[in-house]
Amino acid sequence: MLEIRGLRARVGDLEILKGVDLTVHAGEVHAIMGPNGSGKSTLAGVLAGRPTYEVIGGNVLYDGKDLLAMRPEVRAREGVFLAFQYPVEIPGVSNAYFLKSALNSIRRHRGESELDSADFVTWVEAKRNLLGLDDAVMRRGVNEGFSGGEKKRNEIFQMAVLEPRLAILDETDSGLDIDALRVVADGVNAMRSPARAILVITHYQRLLNHIVPDRVHVLSGGRIVRSGDKALALELEQKGYAGLGAAGA
Amino acid sequence: MAAPADVKLAYLADHAAFLREDVGPKFVRVIREAAIASFAARGFPTLKDEDWKYTNVSSLARQTFRRSGRVTGVSRESLAPFALPEAIELVFVNGHLEPSLGSRHPVLEGIEVGSLMAAADEEPEEVQKQLGKHASFAQHPFVALNTAFWHDGAYLHVPANEVLERPLHLLFLSAPGGEPTVSHPRNLLVLEPQSQATVIETYAGIGEDPSFTNAVTEVVVGEGAHLERYKVQRETERAHHLGTTQYVQGRDAQITDHSVSFGGALVRSDVNAAFAAQGGSLTLNGLFSAGGGQFVDNHTKIDHAHPHGTSAELYKGILDGRARGVFHGNVLVRAGAAKTNARQTNRNILLSTEARMDSIPGLEIHHNDVKCTHGSSIGRVDEQAVFYLRSRGIDEVTAKSLLVFAFTSELLAAMKVTAVRDRVARLLMERLPNAEGIREVQ
Numbered sequence: 001m002l003e004i005r006g007l008r009a010r011v012g013d014l015e016i017l018k019g020v021d022l023t024v025h026a027g028e029v030h031a032i033m034g035p036n037g038s039g040k041s042t043l044a045g046v047l048a049g050r051p052t053y054e055v056i057g058g059n060v061l062y063d064g065k066d067l068l069a070m071r072p073e074v075r076a077r078e079g080v081f082l083a084f085q086y087p088v089e090i091p092g093v094s095n096a097y098f099l100k101s102a103l104n105s106i107r108r109h110r111g112e113s114e115l116d117s118a119d120f121v122t123w124v125e126a127k128r129n130l131l132g133l134d135d136a137v138m139r140r141g142v143n144e145g146f147s148g149g150e151k152k153r154n155e156i157f158q159m160a161v162l163e164p165r166l167a168i169l170d171e172t173d174s175g176l177d178i179d180a181l182r183v184v185a186d187g188v189n190a191m192r193s194p195a196r197a198i199l200v201i202t203h204y205q206r207l208l209n210h211i212v213p214d215r216v217h218v219l220s221g222g223r224i225v226r227s228g229d230k231a232l233a234l235e236l237e238q239k240g241y242a243g244l245g246a247a248g249a
Numbered sequence: 250m251a252a253p254a255d256v257k258l259a260y261l262a263d264h265a266a267f268l269r270e271d272v273g274p275k276f277v278r279v280i281r282e283a284a285i286a287s288f289a290a291r292g293f294p295t296l297k298d299e300d301w302k303y304t305n306v307s308s309l310a311r312q313t314f315r316r317s318g319r320v321t322g323v324s325r326e327s328l329a330p331f332a333l334p335e336a337i338e339l340v341f342v343n344g345h346l347e348p349s350l351g352s353r354h355p356v357l358e359g360i361e362v363g364s365l366m367a368a369a370d371e372e373p374e375e376v377q378k379q380l381g382k383h384a385s386f387a388q389h390p391f392v393a394l395n396t397a398f399w400h401d402g403a404y405l406h407v408p409a410n411e412v413l414e415r416p417l418h419l420l421f422l423s424a425p426g427g428e429p430t431v432s433h434p435r436n437l438l439v440l441e442p443q444s445q446a447t448v449i450e451t452y453a454g455i456g457e458d459p460s461f462t463n464a465v466t467e468v469v470v471g472e473g474a475h476l477e478r479y480k481v482q483r484e485t486e487r488a489h490h491l492g493t494t495q496y497v498q499g500r501d502a503q504i505t506d507h508s509v510s511f512g513g514a515l516v517r518s519d520v521n522a523a524f525a526a527q528g529g530s531l532t533l534n535g536l537f538s539a540g541g542g543q544f545v546d547n548h549t550k551i552d553h554a555h556p557h558g559t560s561a562e563l564y565k566g567i568l569d570g571r572a573r574g575v576f577h578g579n580v581l582v583r584a585g586a587a588k589t590n591a592r593q594t595n596r597n598i599l600l601s602t603e604a605r606m607d608s609i610p611g612l613e614i615h616h617n618d619v620k621c622t623h624g625s626s627i628g629r630v631d632e633q634a635v636f637y638l639r640s641r642g643i644d645e646v647t648a649k650s651l652l653v654f655a656f657t658s659e660l661l662a663a664m665k666v667t668a669v670r671d672r673v674a675r676l677l678m679e680r681l682p683n684a685e686g687i688r689e690v691q
Contacts, residue, residue, distance in 0.1 A: 048640050049636075049639070051632070051636065072636065073640075073642050073643060073644045073645065073648075076640055076641055076642035077642045081640075084640075087637070088631075088633050088634050088636075090634050090638075090652070090655060091659070092654070092655030092656060093652075093655045098638070101643055101647075101651075102638075102641035102642045102643055105641075105642040105643055105644070106642045109642070141655075142637075
């Protein structure tokens, strides 16, 4: 589903990704771990099309298509979803309006009929309950005045509503207490499916106790320096990034 | 283009002619003469005047606008885009009341709604108590011109303890006919103690010719009375609009003012409020949107002269193209105005590199035991938010329009008259690309 080949990207003059290679198949959950500054969030941002980053080499194929040539909104409509590390507050735009617009833009792209307000309410209700968000949250501005935990749950709620084929979770666990972490992990696990790939980016092994990955990769200095199965995450927990020869640990 | 001195002389000569017409009872004439004398002494403001530092009025000072006469041929159908059928409605075309165009719902006996000129003729004592007593023509050359030349406008008088059940809509239409014309609408709104009213002023235009509307509204809100007022300025691209609203706020009176401007060749709005007794709450909400080569200037002055007054001011501007905007706010807290609570905020979004905004918030505090804040910002659409929306499948143009619209949402939400709110929302959307995609945003 996702093939990243020799991906290099920079911010200004600073090269952050220095040749990332990664293949993710449908149905798989991959974890990308690494120390601060290793390029984890840059990788997530480049895949979603964040304009801050400039791609200077390599390529990314998504279902055989050139992902990097697509505008961010087209990537979203094609089924790519980024759960933000720092979700943005948008006062004045209700969560309900925002999500309905997003869902309908994706449905239009797929040639499906748009949902009206009543259908939309039905569509989201079970998903909202799964993430422990009450009805009032739909009427509030997008992430406006949300706690850190609410913001992260809202990201996973959006993912559940939009049903992406490739979901990228950028440090969705950071700042969550154990209860919130479980809610988020349950939400993600409920989304696992043979047709969907999930890329979990995290600094901590803790999340991977709840979302068990098929593959674990260590990103360091802008490259993937080790890959393995879920045991690699435990090894990291014991030895730290330095123990794996990762730079910047 | 004429020299300002010649245009001034033309106004003075025209005033001599104007006074030979039927221009109201003696007390009105006396005020007119004082006002024109004030204008004669001072003339047009220039950029050297502190209050006019950012407002270039040369397009008014170098061009003669003829006093507009009555025009026929304006139909009720042509007013449909501006009319509010559910309101008590008075329609003025080029400053002349056109009773056949209004929709007159019955009002409670004792509440007076109608022509200010008629009220001045019929009840000179009531009108004389207030007319020209609040909006200072000595301080403001265009208030002076209005006071000297006003032909008509609305008079509202709500007796003590009465409630105006329906909103009152005052629709001022500029319909210039082939040459530049000016009208000077003059309104007087008086709410006696413990009364309540909602008043909407709409200034609209039709046609392509330049027009000049120079409006003054004096508002007296008595002890414990409640007023919700809207002013929606939506004239044409070639319209000049000078408007002054002067509030006098009685003890514990509640005033909410919504000032909305969609720009013009030159738009200058002054909203002034004076607390005349203790207590009271004043909300000044402002929303302006300008594009092309438009100019919109908002001046506000709040005078806290007594204890326990609260004022909350929020003005937001959206500027596109080569438009220029100004916000000049002044909050004065006088000695003795203890426990004053004043908040003044101006936020602006620039949508183009050539648009420009000057924001000058100001607090002048002469008492210690008060709580006052002010803030001002000029920025662009938040790129982080744009990317967030795009990452969910919403295209870039729609995302930006959505964010600009959302920027106005708290001001729209504060508008209790939904017909006005919906209309303002639609006018905002019409100025934003892909706006059909951003309905029902809240």
